[in-house]
Amino acid sequence: MSESKIKNMEDFAAVSGISRPTISKYFNDPDSVRKSTRARIEAALEKHDYRPNIYAINQNRRQTKNIGLVVPNLTDPFFAGIARTIEGMIVEAGFNPLLLSSHAGPEQELANLESLRAIKPAGVLLAPLGRASDHERVAEFAEEVPTVLFDANLEGVGEAFFGSDNDQSIELIVEYLCRTGEPPAFFEMKNPINPNAYKRRTAYVAAMERLDQEPHLIQTDGEGWDFEEIGFKGGTRLIENRLLPTNTVLCSNDRLAIGFLSAAYENGLRVGLGAGSALRVAGHDNHPFSQYTCPSLTTVSQDYDSIGARSVETLLALIESETRAKERDVTLFEGRLIMRGSA
Incomplete structure (x- = not known):
């Protein structure tokens, strides 16, 4: 039996040559480690006369739940x-x-x-x-x-x-919108709270330039988390003042897009595909409500x-x-x- 006393589990790990996580795992549940490892630990316990503080171990076990x-x-x-x-x-x-x-x-x-x-x-x-x-x-x-x-x-x-890879997802939807109709303008908050919004703005500009299209950033005032209201007010202003440079709008997120769809409806504009539609609107995120808007919202689903x-x-x-x-x-x-x- 060793003459030296082990003060804690770190000391025991050092003298036994067994990793601290493995020793901790053994004390939590001896059967959770391999039989050969268990034998090594038990032999080291006897050799070094180490007895762990069971109360402290139990306290730590409760904390880690x-x-x-x-x-x-x-x-x-x-x-x-x-x-x-x-x-x-x-x-x-x-x-x-x-x-x-x-x-x-x-x-x-x-x-x-x-x-x-x-x-x-x-x-x-x-x-x-x-x-x-x-x-x-x-x-x-x-x-x-x-x-x-x-x-x-x-x-x-x-x-x-x-x-989410905003560069990939924004390029994906920009390419689709350009391929199937007029190139999109990008509708966003002027001072968004979420850093993803800035990344999507940059990704939109880069994607449009790669496709030899002119980017159009349309920014609306508004702060906080009431995105639908911000989208509705911003969309209403754009539609009523005929400020849209294209009939296709890509919104920075689905909640802004939901507000924009409402603004279009209030102003008598039909959103969608085919004859009779004045606007196309798309979003990003695949928000749970996006499939139930009227019309249902084209978007990019995050994984x-x-x-x-x-x-x-x-x-x-x-x-x-x-x-x-x-x-x-x-x-x-x-x-x-x-x-x-x-x-």
Whole structure:
């Protein structure tokens, strides 16, 4: 028996030559490691006369059963659907999801993170507000708690980011609209809250230039999360003042497009394909309501099944290994064109 006393699990890992995550896994459930590894650990326990603090282990085990899930706004069916999908994956993995909404406000986003910090979760899945987020304070939180970002990226924050390839998806729908009718103008908020909007703006201009078409950016006033209202008011102004440079409008997101469709209806304009249609309107995201507009909305569907699955898998791997990522993983998933009646 060794004369030296081992103070903690890190010391035991160092003297036994067995990794800290493997030892932790053994103490949580001896049958979860291979028989040969179990024998090595038990032999090392006897040799070094190490007896772990079972109370501390049990405390840690309880802590690692909670995973925070923070989204910008649960009143939006888009984020409610994403959260529901990710919640199911967390539960299936044996953890407890703690779902919080930032209600489109940076103060509430920080309050959510502080609430999670207090209960010491195993990790956090965060869809940040984006431009409105307090980048520095969110980054400080992610330094303390394993955090994976999805939907909107904050550069350099968290262990990983998984989102949509806006360059690919915007090029896909721009090419389709140019091929099937007049080239589209791009309808957007002047100061969007979500960084994806800026990426889509840039992607639209690049796609139009590659197709030797002149880009037309149409920006409307409005702040916050009431996209349908902003789209309706902006669309009404454009239609009533005959400011549209083309009969095809690509909206930065589906919720703006829903508002624009309403503005067209109120002004007696038929939206759709074929004779008698004055406008074509398309969006982006495949919002849950987009298939039920009149006409149904042509859009690009984000691959949120893959984004959710990859986000959860990555966070669970970090929790299991009890390590932090050496390099930040940024993976973008391609969108899929959904052709409907509006364009």
